[in-house]
Amino acid sequence: MRPVLSLVGQMALLTWLTGSRVWAAKPDDLQRYFAEARESGTSEWARIQLRTVASITTGGSILSFAKSAQGEYYPSYQSASCPAGLDSMAVRQWQSESRQRIEPEVARLRLISDSDSSGFVSSAEANAFRELIEFGYFVDALIKGGEDLDEVVRARRMTLEEVRERVRRYNVDASRINGQRPQSALVLLPVLAIE
Numbered sequence: 441m442r443p444v445l446s447l448v449g450q451m452a453l454l455t456w457l458t459g460s461r462v463w464a465a466k467p468d469d470l471q472r473y474f475a476e477a478r479e480s481g482t483s484e485w486a487r488i489q490l491r492t493v494a495s496i497t498t499g500g501s502i503l504s505f506a507k508s509a510q511g512e513y514y515p516s517y518q519s520a521s522c523p524a525g526l527d528s529m530a531v532r533q534w535q536s537e538s539r540q541r542i543e544p545e546v547a548r549l550r551l552i553s554d555s556d557s558s559g560f561v562s563s564a565e566a567n568a569f570r571e572l573i574e575f576g577y578f579v580d581a582l583i584k585g586g587e588d589l590d591e592v593v594r595a596r597r598m599t600l601e602e603v604r605e606r607v608r609r610y611n612v613d614a615s616r617i618n619g620q621r622p623q624s625a626l627v628l629l630p631v632l633a634i635e
Contacts, residue, residue: 482560484563485566486561486563486565487566489567489570490550490566490569490570491546494543494546496517496577498542500520500521500538501518503517504581505577511595515578549569552569552613552616553565572606573610575606576614576632577629578592578596580630582595614630617629
């Protein structure tokens with residue numbers, strides 16, 4: 441008696457064979473996606489992260505921190521420039537002007553956030569960069585609010601040495617950002633004076 445594949449086995453084999461042919465063909469949309477990433481020098485997620493930071497540095501967003509009843513701090517992004525009550529045409533015009541401010545800043549931030557100098561900003565690099573910028577703003581907000589580094593240590597669950605090292609890295613990037621772009625209509629990142 442010859443072994444016969446069950447219906448489930450046949451379906452699994454057919455799916456595997458068909459699936460391998462589909463992936464071998466490399467669909468056009470996947471190829472376009474990879475081409476866009478290569479051209480932009482960033483992954484899709486990295487572009488989103490860099491635009492978030494660029495929105496802060498161009499004055500389009502305000503980053504603040506809310507403290508919960510449990511003592512945890514959460515970042516809050518608020519639009520700083522889109523007036524309420526605009527009609528749809530005016531909103532589109534505002535969005536276009538916003539993109540014109542943000543995209544050159546994204547290009548500058550891409551160079552700084554490329555931590556391995558590969559010419560490509562990965563999602564991990566951009567995420568770490570955004571988190572570092574948020575951290576600097578967080579420390580600045582707490583210090584301006586009358587807190588000290590002990591509150592930063594408690595809130596971030598880090599040692600004092602880790603906080604100081606992260607502040608040092610933030611200051612390097614903030615100084616590079618502040619120093620390499622035109623100052624008109626852009627927000628300077630705070631440089632932290634922490635001992």
